[in-house]
Amino acid sequence: MLGTSIRLTVESPDGEAVCDKILQRLSEIEQLMSVQIDNSEVNRINALAGISPVAVSESTWTVVTGALRIAEASDGAFDPTIGPLVDAWAIGSDHPRIPEPAEIAALRLLVDWKAVRTDSGARTVFLEKTGMKMDLGGIAKGYAADEAVRIATENGVRSGIMDLGGNLYVMGSKTDSRGKSVPWSLGIQRPDATRGEILGVLQARNCTLVTSGDYERFFEADGVRYHHIIDPRTGYPARSGLVQAGILSPESSMTCDGLSTAVFILGMEKGLALLDKFPGFSGLLVDKDHHVIPGKGFPVADFSMDEEATAPDAGYVLESSRD
Ligand code: AMP
Ligand code: MG
Numbered sequence: 001m002l003g004t005s006i007r008l009t010v011e012s013p014d015g016e017a018v019c020d021k022i023l024q025r026l027s028e029i030e031q032l033m034s035v036q037i038d039n040s041e042v043n044r045i046n047a048l049a050g051i052s053p054v055a056v057s058e059s060t061w062t063v064v065t066g067a068l069r070i071a072e073a074s075d076g077a078f079d080p081t082i083g084p085l086v087d088a089w090a091i092g093s094d095h096p097r098i099p100e101p102a103e104i105a106a107l108r109l110l111v112d113w114k115a116v117r118t119d120s121g122a123r124t125v126f127l128e129k130t131g132m133k134m135d136l137g138g139i140a141k142g143y144a145a146d147e148a149v150r151i152a153t154e155n156g157v158r159s160g161i162m163d164l165g166g167n168l169y170v171m172g173s174k175t176d177s178r179g180k181s182v183p184w185s186l187g188i189q190r191p192d193a194t195r196g197e198i199l200g201v202l203q204a205r206n207c208t209l210v211t212s213g214d215y216e217r218f219f220e221a222d223g224v225r226y227h228h229i230i231d232p233r234t235g236y237p238a239r240s241g242l243v244q245a246g247i248l249s250p251e252s253s254m255t256c257d258g259l260s261t262a263v264f265i266l267g268m269e270k271g272l273a274l275l276d277k278f279p280g281f282s283g284l285l286v287d288k289d290h291h292v293i294p295g296k297g298f299p300v301a302d303f304s305m306d307e308e309a310t311a312p313d314a315g316y317v318l319e320s321s322r323d
Helices: 015-033 041-047 058-073 083-089 101-108 140-154 253-276
Strands: 006-010 116-119 124-127 160-164 167-171 184-189 198-204 207-213 218-221 224-227 242-249 282-287 292-294
Touching: 006 015, 015 041, 015 058, 015 140, 041 124, 058 116, 058 124, 058 140, 058 253, 083 101, 140 160, 140 167, 140 207, 140 253, 167 184, 167 253, 184 207, 198 207, 207 253, 242 253, 253 282
Parallel strands: none
Antiparallel strands: 006 160, 116 124, 160 167, 167 207, 184 198, 207 242, 218 224, 242 282, 282 292
């Protein structure tokens, strides 16, 4: 799940100790929620699908219920029970494949967020149908970023960058060389570009930006790109006309993460309509012709697409600016 490069920057006299605490927490989250780890809580839920509810930690509970909220709001475009289809396509593994239409049709019946039963009193999660499989890969990294920020804050950090691959959280503001407080500059990746190219730079303080794209994990067959974000309505990698969806918020990286995946699947019009239901969350979408469309509330005045934009502090950092 957290199979990504993690880059933590904190302004603190004991930065190293704080980063160690954060890394420990990220590893804990992975142990609970990764489908790659045999005895993770999520895999326990999956093993008991159709059999019995499973009591889960508060962390897993938060992410499962958060995922179900996004599933409901997106009318099932985001579906945390996408597991059977993710497994069938095996994108990002050594043996990706194009499943037969009949196989896809059968597996689609197992993808059904409405068949996830939760009991808040007992804090249990139950997948009602045998063969169902939960996959929190579309949202857990956002929760991990929120937790990184929580721990940093609890340890006195006021300023820093939590960069978990496509999940970025900048805390407070940056102190420039003259000791002045200035916004962070966040690099937004140019879809499809070779590593090191940016689409633009956003000047921002205290916010999270999460990006989903079709270039993150994919394989190609007969000139078609099959990527890792599956549309539950078709069972195939989503083709909504978007190649990238970035979601910005001063609040929850977890919600941004779920929304970025959902908006990517829903496409421009329905994606922007979904964001309307989430005040405080705004989008920057890129379509397949590489038009960049800011949604309602996106701070365009702080966003620069200047080719010569200065190397960002965070996010899609130019190789030359790495420290
Ligand atoms: P992200 O990179 O955040 O957009 O998440 C992509 C990951 O989410 C995939 O690798 C899958 O683990 C999972 N996923 C794929 N399709 C969906 C979907 N329709 N709903 C929820 N999660 C999904
Ligand atoms: Mg996501």
